[in-house]
Amino acid sequence: MNILILGSGGREHSLAWAIAQNPKCDRLFVAPGNAGIAEMASCLPCDIEDGAAVVALAAEHNIDFVVIGPEAPLAAGVADDLREAGYLTFGPGRAAAQLEASKSFTKEICTACNAPTAAYRRFDDHNSAVEYMRQQDLPIVIKADGLAAGKGVTVVETMAAAETALAEIFGGAFGAAGAEVVIEAFLTGEEASFFVLSDGETAVPIGTAQDHKRALEGDKGPNTGGMGAYSPAPIMTDVVIDRTMEKIIRPTLTEMARRGTPFSGVLFAGLMIDDGNPSLVEYNTRFGDPECQTLMLRLGAQVLDLLLATAEGRLAEARPQWADDHALTVVLATNGYPGSYSKGSLISGLSDIIETPNTQVFHAGTSRDENGQLIASGGRVLAITARAETLSDAQDRAYEAVAKVDWPEGFFRRDIGWRALSK
Known part of the structure; x- marks a missing residue:
């Protein structure tokens, strides 16, 4: 099969890595991909939120199966466009993708089917949201209703913080995703x-x-x-x-x-x-x-x-087959992330990491400069992932690989897995 994966992050690199191992995969294409993906698949330039462009790309490369990685093309209805054009596609259509694209839609579904979730209110007016907040117990959770790349959620513990969060969302910090706000009760656990x-x-x-x-x-x-x-x-x-x-x-x-x-x-x-x-x-x-x-x-x-x-x-x-093992991934991000950060810093040392079925370096925000050197081109840049019989061993293996990366402009957390390992 000729397979096309849409996306450019660590998720898509790991999907490509797994799919490429299956003998059903003859040729693997990723649009637009990244520097790491380019080492194992053909990377193709494309606006993956443009359904017509994706359909044309699939036709050009005789694609048999399309796997949509990120949320944005799903919300844009790209899966619908592909299916209408006759392409076997993994990923929900626009209507079903509302389960992610609209937090208020998800709340409505939960109410309709009695699924347990936090109590909530939805607002499209800044002043009304502030007035509601003044009547609530804290902490409380404030969410931009639409897609905000995982950054539109704030847990606030003071009214001042709540007012700041609401001002940012309604002020356009998350673009169209902040046209409406969902305020919901804080869940413990x-x-x-x-x-x-x-x-x-x-x-x-x-x-x-x-x-x-x-x-x-x-x-x-x-x-x-x-x-x-x-x-x-x-x-x-x-x-x-x-x-x-x-x-x-x-x-x-x-x-x-x-x-x-x-x-x-x-x-x-x-x-x-x-x-x-x-x-x-x-x-x-x-x-x-x-x-x-x-x-x-x-x-x-x-x-x-x-x-x-x-x-x-x-x-x-279908019956997934699981080994009795553990995997752990450590993300390396550019200094300043998730706020403002610089692009173009040089990354080296990856050649010292021996990749095996138990240790992999998945690229997220990487590219090559004019000299072919690996550079950071995003906020989250690498996801070094390891697998072992125990979580502790997986953690050790992952951090041993992380230590070989030479990238002064990056940072990472040193406690991934702490909650499980502290028990």
């Missing part, structure tokens, strides 16, 4: 990520993980797109998984189908677990980044078979 494949009828769990959203050690500093992750998440026991499927996932999928917009793709549930009871924090309609890197390292080549079964409506016959 431990967060976890849960991934389920759905073909519109069948739902198959394919893994758990735990992300590290804050920029600094000890879960301090501003929220980011993710500074590291590990899989599996110990708090996601078999009992908790069963409860999540029964109370959250299956009711959501049933409600989506009832509305005439069945969900096909990967549903990523961000959960808060309190005394064994899961509540939905948010949905994403694609693999998480950096959680995807840990899942791909553990799943390997079977990923392509699972994605094909999803796209073809054959999930009822």
Whole structure:
């Protein structure tokens, strides 16, 4: 098969790495890709939010299967365009992608199917939101309603912080994503990520993980797109998984189908677990980044078979095979991230890292300069991922590889996995 992956981050690099190992994959293309992906696939320039451009690219390269990585093309309806043009596609259409593209839409779905989630109110007016906030107990959570690259969520503990957050969102800090705001109650417990494949009828769990959203050690500093992750998440026991499927996932999928917009793709549930009871924090309609890197390292080549079964409506016959192991990824980011940062700093030392099935360097924001040297071109730049029999060994292996990277302009958290390892 000729396979096209849309995206340019660490998620897409790890998907490409796993898919390329499957003998069904003849030629692999990634649009637009990055410097690391270019070492294993053909990278193609393309505006991946332009459905017509993606369809034309698929036609030009005789593509048999398209895998959509990021949320933006899903929200733009690129999966719809591809399917209408006759291309087998992994990823939900625009209507179903609202589960990520609109937090208020997700809340409406939860209300309709009685899925446990935080109480909330939605506002499209700054003054009304401020007035509401003055009547609430703190802490509380303020979210830009639309897509904000994982950065539109603020947990506020003072009224001054709430007013600042609302001013930023309504002031345009997140563009159109901040046209509306969702204010919701603060949930207590431990967060976890849960991934389920759905073909519109069948739902198959394919893994758990735990992300590290804050920029600094000890879960301090501003929220980011993710500074590291590990899989599996110990708090996601078999009992908790069963409860999540029964109370959250299956009711959501049933409600989506009832509305005439069945969900096909990967549903990523961000959960808060309190005394064994899961509540939905948010949905994403694609693999998480950096959680995807840990899942791909553990799943390997079977990923392509699972994605094909999803796209073809054959999930009822799919059975993911898991090894009894652990994976951990450490994200290296440019100094200043998630705020302002410089691009173009030189990265070296990666050739000293011996990549094996148990240790991989996944590129996120990298490119090559005019001399062919590897440079940082984004906020999150590398995701060094390791796999081992225990989480402690996976952590050791990952940080041993991180230590070989020579990049003074970058930083990373040194405590990825601390929550699980401290128990």
